């Protein structure tokens with residue numbers, strides 16, 4: 212059984228005090244939640260990582276960053292290394308988000324370097340993949356997913372990839388309020404799992420968790436989570452408020468966690 216995983220991608224929102232407030236609110240909302248049943252990950256901006264880590268320690272929530280560089284240290288102005296993310300308390304790191312691919316020149320090659328560096332430092336990468344609207348309309352969705360996954364994971368052994376999380380995030384669904392249908396999500400997730408079987412093996416493919424991301428809200432999470440190959444969600448906008456994010460987590464648990 213794959214453990215469900217809901218991650219909040221706070222993007223470039225929240226000052227330190229606002230981040231502390233949100234984390235505290237979530238801590239109260241999840242005070243009696245079973246940390247063994249589900250993974251909940253908060254990914255604030257770099258500047259708030261330390262404070263958020265302090266707030267969530269002893270709670271069922273875990274810390275993640277939104278990006279990482281692939282070197283341990285050096286003359287790389289503006290970058291943050293995997294070693295430093297570990298140092299501040301991160302367990303997860305989002306890699307290759309479409310906003311980074313679109314605005315900051317992220318490529319499959321840089322994603323691959325970052326995934327390797329994260330794993331070498333004991334961080335769990337949440338590797339984002341997904342097609343644009345144009346690519347979907349041109350029926351290139353599977354081609355794009357294959358390109359992102361094969362090149363993003365190139366050079367990794369089955370053992371190395373066994374811990375990673377993949378986030379299927381159709382670009383046209385991110386921040387648009389237009390989520391993929393549960394069928395579209397399942398179809399993409401199933402394709403990804405089949406591809407992972409071919410690249411590695413069935414056991415690894417069956418163990419890797421695949422999140423859906425793109426306009427996930429309390430009112431669509433249950434339908435999406437009901438799909439057999441959907442193991443969680445990467446949530447942007449709706450992760451910025453205590454009520455909506457906690458509602459998403461509780462509803463996701465209702466679907467996936469059998470009592």
Ligand code: PGA
Pocket residue numbers: 220380384385386387388424425426427445446447448449
């Ligand atoms: P959204 O963002 O939930 O606001 O659509 C998802 C993401 O970018 O990870």
